[in-house]
Amino acid sequence: MAPIPRLRDYKGPALLSYGFRPFFLFGSLYAGLAILAWLPVLSGELALSTAFAPRDWHIHEMLYGYLPAVITGFLLTAVPNWTGRMPLQGRPLLVLVLVWAVGRVAVTTSAWIGWEAAAVLDNVFLLLVAAAMGREIIKGKNWRNLKVLIALGVLLAGNILFHIEAHVLGVADYGIRFGIAATMVLIMLIGGRIIPSFTRNWLARENPGRLPAPFGRFDMATMVAAGAALLTWIAAPGWSVTGAALIVAGALQAVRLARWAGERTWRDRLVLILHVAYGFVPLGFVLTGLASLGILSSAAGIHAWTGGAMGVMTLAVMSRASLGHTGRALVASATMQGLYLLLVAGALARVCAAIHPDWSNLLLHVAGLSWSGAFVGFALAYWNVFTRPRVAS
Incomplete structure (x- = not known):
């Protein structure tokens, strides 16, 4: 970017x-x-x-x-x-x-x-x-x-x-699926643009070797398959064809993610968390597909998408963009890394709550408190970033 x-002569x-x-x-x-x-x-x-x-x-x-x-x-x-x-x-x-x-x-x-x-x-x-x-x-x-x-x-x-x-x-009903599907398309589009780009930039500078695969026909095919599966899910979530389409789309998205060399970014947690966040996209497709086939509760896949993909991706993007646009070093602090872990754990707990009903009450509270702790913690940790002037270069 x-x-x-x-800026104008802004004094506020x-x-x-x-x-x-x-x-x-x-x-x-x-x-x-x-x-x-x-x-x-x-x-x-x-x-x-x-x-x-x-x-x-x-x-x-x-x-x-x-x-x-x-x-x-x-x-x-x-x-x-x-x-x-x-x-x-x-x-x-x-x-x-x-x-x-x-x-x-x-x-x-x-x-x-x-x-x-x-x-x-x-x-x-x-x-x-x-x-x-x-x-x-x-x-x-x-x-x-x-x-x-x-x-x-x-x-x-x-x-x-x-x-x-x-x-x-x-x-x-439809309004919920419509909103979730639109959100997933945005994450696949924006994530497919920024994750390989940030990964490539860091690897080229810090860890030479295999780089993310460039955007090509395979990526287009995965987007088309995912879009078709989501449209089918909006219209007929309980149809067996919907389930099959979602699972295929999830497998394709998993392959797409694997092509971005995320396993090589361990030392840069601001990049790594983007890969982790995107991992909830294929997981959500597969779990929602299983729900369409009557195997799982629909809440499992929906929360993999919302609590996982949406929650973790937005926290990852906010934390990185805020540092960059205020002149600060692009480094995830120990506090921020802890908040990432808290949110990922909460998202997984919410998915598991839908899969294991006997543990649902405990897991729901773990998930809710983890989500709240991660986002309120982010606001407090970044309070000075948001409320103080840009750091002089």
Whole structure:
């Protein structure tokens, strides 16, 4: 990624100087605190004033609450590099953060304010982000990156579908699968771009030898197979053909990951964790395929994708990007490495909870506390990174 363009004469708080700062900070805090709230909701000790079913609130706030915050932080930092225009900062950035926060409150209090008002307030955020990104890309004449609007549009459509479905049917179904599938496509696309690139750069400098295979026809074939399997899963999750397609896609994604030479990156934990995170992608495909065949609970594969691939990948990207964009060395501290391990252990515990029902209660709490500890811990560990000015080079 090219350097961020020279800033305007900005005199405000460092937190509002770049988009990644507030959205990575508050997004990670929300991810951790929302799961701390979810655990007593799950056990019946706490009731939320949301129009969503308790499970749907939990899923929605991870897929359409936390994830859009991270994506927005990434885009607000990346788009100025793509277009050569100044980044969004100061008061406009604060407004965007507040709109996101209002959406979180609206969803959680939707039983009071009404589902229609909650849906509008929640979706305004993605509309504003799409408008801001579109304006910058068009003014910068960076036409090839207009595809980011497609990704935002897919998330927006999935969120609208989620709200409508939850109101009409009482629970969300297609909206959940739609959001998970869209997230997996984003991870496969972005991961397939940054993981081999970062790995190649580090290996060429520190550990000469086998390098990641370049993007080619095999990668295209794996993406097509995965996309077709996900579309089939959205439409017919209980079909045996869906199960077979998901398992084949998972095997192909596993081979794709193996071609990136991740086992040679042990000494650079910022690179290694990206490979570990991507490992949950094929695992999720296989487990979800087995669920479609009636062999496992669907929760196993879904949480491999969400708690594993989505959770670990976003934490890995946030921790690396925040260091790079604030002038700090790209080195995972001992604390950050511990948080990586905590989150991976939590993701595996959540998958195992779906596979071993007798241990589910204990494993659910291990998973929830691990997730919360990892994200709140990240926010605290990176507090100075987000709230203090860039380190002078």
